[in-house]
Structures are given as C-alpha cells and as structure tokens.
Amino acid sequence: MYELKKWFEIPIGSIVPETGSSMMNNTGSWRMLRPVLNTEKCTNCLICWIFCPDDSIPVNKEQRFETDFYYCKGCGICAVECPYDALEMVPEMEIKLKELE
Amino acid sequence: MPTKVIALTGNQAAAEAMRQINFDVAAVYPISPQTELMGFFAEYVANGEVNTDMVAVEGEHSAMAACIGAAAAGARVITASAGPGIAYMVENLYIASGMRLPIVLIDVNRALSAPLSIHCDHGDSMLTRDSSWISLFSENAQEAYHNLIMSVKIAEKAMFPVIVNYDGYIVSHSIENVEILDDETVRNFVGPSDIHRIPYPLLDVSKPVTYGATAQPDYYTECKYQQHVDFLKVYDIVKEVSQEFEAISGKYYGFIEEYMTDDAEYIGISMGSSFGTLKDAVNALRSQGRKVGAIKIRLYRPFPVKDLATALENAKGVVVFDRADSFDGIGGPLFKDVAAAIFHNKNRPYLHNFIYGLGGREINEEEFIRALDRLERLEKGVETRENLVEYLQARA
Numbered sequence: 001m002y003e004l005k006k007w008f009e010i011p012i013g014s015i016v017p018e019t020g021s022s023m024m025n026n027t028g029s030w031r032m033l034r035p036v037l038n039t040e041k042c043t044n045c046l047i048c049w050i051f052c053p054d055d056s057i058p059v060n061k062e063q064r065f066e067t068d069f070y071y072c073k074g075c076g077i078c079a080v081e082c083p084y085d086a087l088e089m090v091p092e093m094e095i096k097l098k099e100l101e
Numbered sequence: 102m103p104t105k106v107i108a109l110t111g112n113q114a115a116a117e118a119m120r121q122i123n124f125d126v127a128a129v130y131p132i133s134p135q136t137e138l139m140g141f142f143a144e145y146v147a148n149g150e151v152n153t154d155m156v157a158v159e160g161e162h163s164a165m166a167a168c169i170g171a172a173a174a175g176a177r178v179i180t181a182s183a184g185p186g187i188a189y190m191v192e193n194l195y196i197a198s199g200m201r202l203p204i205v206l207i208d209v210n211r212a213l214s215a216p217l218s219i220h221c222d223h224g225d226s227m228l229t230r231d232s233s234w235i236s237l238f239s240e241n242a243q244e245a246y247h248n249l250i251m252s253v254k255i256a257e258k259a260m261f262p263v264i265v266n267y268d269g270y271i272v273s274h275s276i277e278n279v280e281i282l283d284d285e286t287v288r289n290f291v292g293p294s295d296i297h298r299i300p301y302p303l304l305d306v307s308k309p310v311t312y313g314a315t316a317q318p319d320y321y322t323e324c325k326y327q328q329h330v331d332f333l334k335v336y337d338i339v340k341e342v343s344q345e346f347e348a349i350s351g352k353y354y355g356f357i358e359e360y361m362t363d364d365a366e367y368i369g370i371s372m373g374s375s376f377g378t379l380k381d382a383v384n385a386l387r388s389q390g391r392k393v394g395a396i397k398i399r400l401y402r403p404f405p406v407k408d409l410a411t412a413l414e415n416a417k418g419v420v421v422f423d424r425a426d427s428f429d430g431i432g433g434p435l436f437k438d439v440a441a442a443i444f445h446n447k448n449r450p451y452l453h454n455f456i457y458g459l460g461g462r463e464i465n466e467e468e469f470i471r472a473l474d475r476l477e478r479l480e481k482g483v484e485t486r487e488n489l490v491e492y493l494q495a496r497a
Contacts, residue, residue, distance in 0.1 A: 013301070
C-alpha cells in the first residue's frame, strides 16, 4: 500500500516528523484472530466503530463496511462489545486453510 | 591563543571548560572519581557563573535519560560519570546515539567491580565501544580540557554523542600546568546554543515530531545502516574541528600521536595517561641505540584504521597495551582493533598484547621497557609465547 523508505530517506535519528505515520504501517500483519461479520445479525448500530482502538472499521452515516484488514490487529474488542453477536473471532489459520482447500 | 597557565587537576580543568562552554543542562549522579568534577561545576552553577540547569537525578540511567530528553528538546548537554556509573548508563547510551543527539559525556575512567575498585582502568569505556558514540582519550589535564571544548562542536556537527575519557585519579586528581583559553574564545568557538542547532528540536512546537518510535523488521536495518554510514563521516568532522581548534589554540590533535616512529622497528601503543611513561621508556631504549617508538590513540571511536595502518607500515613488531581485559582468549579490546587495522598491510608486523594498569595499578618506565624487550625477543624467536595476550604486572 505504501512504499518502504530507503535508508537515506529516513529522517536522522529515526525521528518521525509527520503525523499519522502509522497509516503507512501494515499493522494488521500480525493478526491471529479475524473478526468475521455476520451481516444478517448486524444492525449497523456502529458500536463496534466507537470501540475500535485502531480506526479499522470503515463507516458512513448509515452503515459499517467490511473491517480494514490492513490495520485490524484482531484484538476482538468489537466482537466483545457487539450487542447483537454479529462478530465472531475466527483464527486466521483456519481461514487460510479453508482458502487453500 | 592561550592567555594564561594555571595549575589545575584534570577535574578542575574539565570543570573550567564546562564553565567556559556555559551549556544548558547537566543531569548528573555522583560517583568517584567524577564526583569532584561535578562538585566544582556545581559551585559555578550555585554562584551564577553559568546559566546551566543542573538536574540531580537518582542514578546514571536516569542521568542519561534526562540528558536525552534535554538534548532532543534542543539543549546543549554535558554529563559525566565513571566505572559502574557508565555501566548503568549503557542502555541509554545506545538510545542517545540512535536518536543522533549531540550529548557530551565525560568518562573519568574507573575500573568495574568486582572486586570493587574506584581506581583507573579503561574497562568502563570499553563498554561503550560499540555504542556509536564518538570516543576521545585524553593523556593529561590539558588534553581533557581541549578535548572537552572540541567535543561540543564535534557532537553538533556529526549529530553523534561524544565521550571524553581521562584517567581517574591519575589525571582527574593530579595537579599540572594547564593552558587556559579565554572565555570569549571558547564561547565563540562552540557558538551559541540554539534549539535549531539540531534538525528536529522537540521544543519547536510548530513542528511536532516523534522521538523513539518503534521500527519493525522492515525498517530497523535501514535505520542502523544510515547510522553506520553517518558514523564513518565522523573522521572528517573530527579532523575539521581539530583544525578549527588549532586556529584558536595553536595545538593540533591528530587521530593518533606518533612518537619516534619514523625509523622504529618496535612500537608500543597505548591510550590515556600512560603514554607519557611509554615515551620515557622509548627515550631510555633510544639512548641505548634501540629503534623503538610509541603511538597514542586519541580518537578511539571511530577507530583510526587508516592512520594506524600507515604508521605501522614498516614496523617489525608492535605491542599493544590494554588497560582493560576482554577475557575472550584473543586479547584486550585495543589489541583486536589494532590487529584489524593492520590486517591489509603488506608487511604485517609481529603483534603482542599486554594487559596493564588494571584497577589503578601504577605503570612505570621499567615495566614498559620489559614489555618492549619481550616484544623484540618474541619477534626474533628468542622467546616463545602460549597466548597473544599476557599480563604485564601480575605478581607470580
């Protein structure tokens, strides 16, 4: 999504001179559990969006969309907070194995 | 040019340099033989002779942490420690250099425990040798004074922290004549302290930045490679500042100091206060017609690889005197550095290593003569050795 900087492009002392630089990092790369959304149960109350500590749930005024897995670390807070049981934390390994089948 | 000559101890000379530099922040914790140095400086602070904020912290780890914070904010920072205090600082030393902060640390060299010793050797400084701090060794109070003034400028030009070493008690507490520059000359030399001396001062609130962020495996290597490349530029910066310093003091300091090495067949290498004694040993042997010489390492990090390789081009034998042991079956830290430096020489000299002066053990002329004799006999095959490294002064 973002190009990695070359060694001479990094600011001296590995200092981060801009805001929002974590946007450039694939923070979802080490996710173990994936929140799988059951759209039939979801009422679009957006409580998951309020609680997501990583801003990984894209929404508009009416509804939530699929989680942004580039950033979602699989912390599971959305699944705990969902009042309608619309999110299930599924091990990534299971999903990957199913994909392979 | 020097305006006056005063009798000062090494600690007094260093405190005088600190007063003249008149820097912003000193975060310190006392430890012998550095305590006296910061005691002298605390008097200047208390008397209002400097504008320095002196922060008394609860340990050396915190001292360096406070220095890192102040330096990142844009302050000019000098601190000091010794022996176990340096050991306690080490974690933060790597942070200071990784963040490229121009901090100056005076290491009044002291042995590491155990057994406990407050006296001089270079074991403490050797803990810092891979930390990406520039490291200067001073032979006497005069050099400590000069190195300290230069170190501020070196640090700020290179954007790397600098350690100024001088031997505990032998230099720190011995009185000698020191040529002192006038205050204005020193202040003009180091220049004013402004937060914009550094590229990303934290106190520049109009441009907020993050110091000390995480680097994942996809970035850490590039960060370290940048540090690696920039550290190699330090040679030119040290040379440049030394030349600028010569213009105000009349004294030029090279990376190494050579003594009677031009035609020398056998050369001894040491760092710090023992070099004077080593020169005496060379004089004594020269008066017997023996072709010996001596080399002092002034710039220890980055190591003066090229200067040393050139200086040892024609030597038959070289003995390296280490004031610290590595306990590794090879030899002392300086020995390994010298061996690596001459590895590509066409005519590599015979190398030997002696450990000396541990925990404040005095070194005298006769002992250095004995070491140079042993080197010559080993090189000629008259004597043999079991190891590359031997202790020069252990009672048997």
